[in-house]
Amino acid sequence: DVKVTQSSRYLVKRTGEKVFLECVQDMDHENMFWYRQDPGLGLRLIYFSYDVKMKEKGDIPEGYSVSREKKERFSLILESASTNQTSMYLCASSSPPNQPQHFGDGTRLSIL
Amino acid sequence: SQQGEEDPQALSIQEGENATMNCSYKTSINNLQWYRQNSGRGLVHLILIRSNEREKHSGRLRVTLDTSKKSSSLLITASRAADTASYFCATSSIQGAQKLVFGQGTRLTINP
Numbered sequence: 469d470v471k472v473t474q475s476s477r478y479l480v481k482r483t484g485e486k487v488f489l490e491c492v493q494d495m496d497h498e499n500m501f502w503y504r505q506d507p508g509l510g511l512r513l514i515y516f517s518y519d520v521k522m523k524e525k526g527d528i529p530e531g532y533s534v535s536r537e538k539k540e541r542f543s544l545i546l547e548s549a550s551t552n553q554t555s556m557y558l559c560a561s562s563s564p565p566n567q568p569q570h571f572g573d574g575t576r577l578s579i580l
Numbered sequence: 581s582q583q584g585e586e587d588p589q590a591l592s593i594q595e596g597e598n599a600t601m602n603c604s605y606k607t608s609i610n611n612l613q614w615y616r617q618n619s620g621r622g623l624v625h626l627i628l629i630r631s632n633e634r635e636k637h638s639g640r641l642r643v644t645l646d647t648s649k650k651s652s653s654l655l656i657t658a659s660r661a662a663d664t665a666s667y668f669c670a671t672s673s674i675q676g677a678q679k680l681v682f683g684q685g686t687r688l689t690i691n692p
Contacts, residue, residue: 472622501679510668510684511623518678526679558622565679566610566672571622 471495474559474572481579487546489575491559499565500542502526502534505556505574517542518565549579585683586669592689599656601686603669604649610672612645613680614654617666626654626667659690 475490493500501516503526513526515534523534531553535543542561546553556576560569587602603612611630615623629636629645629652636643642655656663666687670680 499678503682508684511682513679513681516679524678560623568613568625568628569623569670569680571624573622574620576620 472559472561472570472572474557474575476575477573479575479577481546481549481577483549483551483579485546485549485579487549487577487579489544489546489557489559489577491542491544491572492540493542493561493570494540495561495563495570496539497561497563497570498539499562500536501560501562501569502532502542502544503558503560504528505558511558514544516565551579553577554579586667586686588686589684590687590689592691593659595659595661595690595692597659599659599663599688599690601654601667601688603652603654603683605652605669605671606650607671607673607675609647610674612643612652613670613672614641614643614652615668615670615682617668617685619665623668656688659688661690661692664688664690 472493481487499518502514503511505511512528517523517536533545556574558574559572562569613628614626617623627638629643640657645652666685668685670682
């Protein structure tokens with residue numbers, strides 16, 4: 469079975485901090501995705517990557533950046549955390565990109 | 581822009597009854613997928629239906645797709661308390677095949 473592991477289930481940070489969310493998958497998938505999930509808004513795509521060192525903006529990339537130095541790892545970076553970035557963050561992987569995605573258990577991030 | 585939109589937003593039924601959830605979308609698609617999310621966890625893929633398919637079954641799940649109406653339905657037969665979860669549809673559009681677009685979900689509660 470595919471396993472997607474997110475480094476933290478819960479995280480509390482302060483406004484202005486640089487925050488790193490890590491995601492690792494073990495199935496050699498080319499495609500990896502970062503979403504945020506908010507009540508009433510569903511899942512919104514932040515960034516995705518279809519290969520090492522490649523990235524594409526999703527629907528809401530502002531305030532975020534990503535890094536994919538190795539195929540199995542996709543990092544989401546909040547350059548300067550703000551309270552409106554408090555949310556549930558979900559990482560997923562797939563191969564090919566429009567096939568079923570495998571999700572991690574999410575990181576519930578609170579920015580104080 | 582929002583692609584998949586589920587209806588109803590919330591559904592509460594008795595154990596043993598059937599549950600039907602609907603999804604509407606706007607653009608031409610390659611496939612449509614249904615996912616399940618238990619509270620506080622990541623999404624789990626349930627079933628994928630291609631644009632040239634009309635119906636698909638998997639255990640107690642039945643999915644239909646009507647591309648002329650741009651809609652899909654997910655039927656869960658003989659519901660169990662363990663089916664309590666949120667259910668999301670996601671579409672892979674022809675124009676943006678690298679990513680999925682998720683709806684806001686239907687919150688299903690099965691009462692024992």
